[in-house]
Structures are given as structure tokens and as C-alpha cells.
Amino acid sequence: MGICVLLASLVGAADLAAAEPVLPDLGSASALSSRTAEQAARSDAVCTRCHDEDEAVPVLSINQTRHGMKADTRTPTCQACHGESQQHLKSTSGGKRAATDVVFKKGAYALTDEHSRSEQCFSCHKGGANHNNWPTSQHQLSGVACNDCHKVHTPRDKVLTKQTQPEVCFSCHKEQRSQVNKFSHHPIVEGKMSCTSCHNVHDDNPKLLTKSSTNDTCFTCHMEKRGPFVHNHQPVTEDCGICHQPHGTNSASLLKERVPFLCQDCHSHTSHPGQAAGLPTAPSRSTSAMGSVARGCLNCHTNIHGGNSTVNNATAGRFRR
Structure with missing residues (x-):
């Protein structure tokens, strides 16, 4: 009798396991270092039974990214980012499953707040000069989350490629998009520079520059x-x-x-008086009469960023040749 009861209980348990898969506890960042590639695949298989190649938004393409390298023990599982999501696995309401613990994309479920979404990323991506100051950065304080710029499931994340990165930045920074298409600009639209050539988007200095000041950032290229x-x-x-x-x-x-x-925003002097654009009304060779009409300051003041003239006269410090 006891053997029959035992067999019946084992069969019942097996049926229950088949009906409701139990999510392995492999999703937390602390478990990543100890799990094997086989365990990770088994954990992800719980999700990919439903989220397969038929998804409207590619999900399995994550296996073509660094986040999908199963041979690397640091590679996260689905649950490492989306949470264990036991309610999502087990419960339904009105024919619809409950949301995952962390929702990254606005759609069928309410979007998780930006702080919680970024926290999932920083469970792995923390430390180092590029991320240490994110909690007090301008982007974080403006309500930007990591996945607002980064696309984790995409084989080529646009924000990590020089040629496509500005497209991501300009989705918010529209004034700068207009400026880089003007006559004189840094070669951003040509793909020779990107926004991160000058900006550290995870930092907390006011202009998100790669260096501590505007000048130090400019001098990385313009050393002269x-x-x-x-x-x-x-x-x-x-x-x-x-x-x-x-x-x-x-x-x-x-x-x-x-x-x-x-120049006349700062310099208005008797030798080069500022005046409304227009020629003198009578013939004249007087500097005072001509002012700056049809003249360029840089014709004479060529070393405008700084001069090394050692000539001992009154005009030596006026950045001339």
C-alpha cells in the first residue's frame, strides 16, 4: 500500500513539473560566476519556449551579441535582466500573462521605471571610469535609462558604432542635429567622429565631456x-x-x-571702431573713417590663439605675425 502511494505521489509530481516549469535560480548576477553554459541554456529554454523566432521584435538575436556568448561565464541569462518573473511563468489574468519583473520595452505591459531598468544593467556593468558617475550624471537625472540608448538584443547596437551613434543621440538632441548639418562642422555626419569623441555620456560633469573642461577636451585634438x-x-x-x-x-x-x-563683441577701439556695415560716404584713407568695413581682423592678427613674439614694442602682444 505504501509503495502504491509513493508511486502515485511521484507521478503527480512529475505531471505538475511538466505543467508548471520551475525556473532555475540562475538569473541573479551573483549566480553568473558559478553556473555553467549548460545550466544557462536550460534556464533560458524556459523563456524561449514562447519567445522564439516568431516574435515581432527579434529576441533570439541576442545570441549574436556579447550577451549571448554561452561559453563566457559572465554571460547573463534572460532572468539576470528581466528578473525571475515567476508570476509571468505561472499566472494568467483574462488570458494574458502577468508582466515580467522588469519590463524594458513599452508595449503590452507598463514600462518599469528608468532607475530599476538601469539597476539591472549595473548589476554587471559597474566600476571603471565610464560608468562610476552614472548615478549623478545628467542623463540619469533627466530620466534616461540604459536601454533608452542601448539595444541589447540587436547584433549591432547603433550607439556603439561611430557611423550610426549620432542617429541615436539626435533622437533627443535635435538642436545639435541641426548644427552638425551647417556649413562649418566637425566631421560627425561624415562618420569620422562620433558624439563620444568629445562626450562621456555616463559622466556627471555639466557638459558630459570626456575631460574635466571644454578646453582640455578640445586640446586632445587641437594641441597646437x-x-x-x-x-x-x-x-x-x-x-x-x-x-x-x-x-x-x-x-x-x-x-x-x-x-x-x-571680435567686436569684446574689442571696440579707436583704431578699429565698430560701425554699422556700410562704406564711408566720402573718399578716405583714415582708419577711423574706414573702421572695419571690408577688413578682416585675421588678416593682421593671425596668431589669435596666442603669440610668441619677443619683439620689444607696443604691438608685440597683439597676436600679429
């Missing part, structure tokens, strides 16, 4: 402008952005205004 010079031009020393708009303008050399008008 760094100085120090015998005669330093103070706006250059202070901030390149005083004269230049780095994303693009319709003035040469990324200048915010055409010369001489840019």
Missing part, C-alpha cells in the same frame, strides 16, 4: 592651441566655447559669428 604662449589670448585660456560653437555654424572655423563682428 594649448600654449602656454608668451602672449595669451584670455578668451582662449578661459573657454574655447566663447568664440566657437563646436557642433557647427554657418561661419568659417566653427565661429559663432563672422569676423570682424565676433
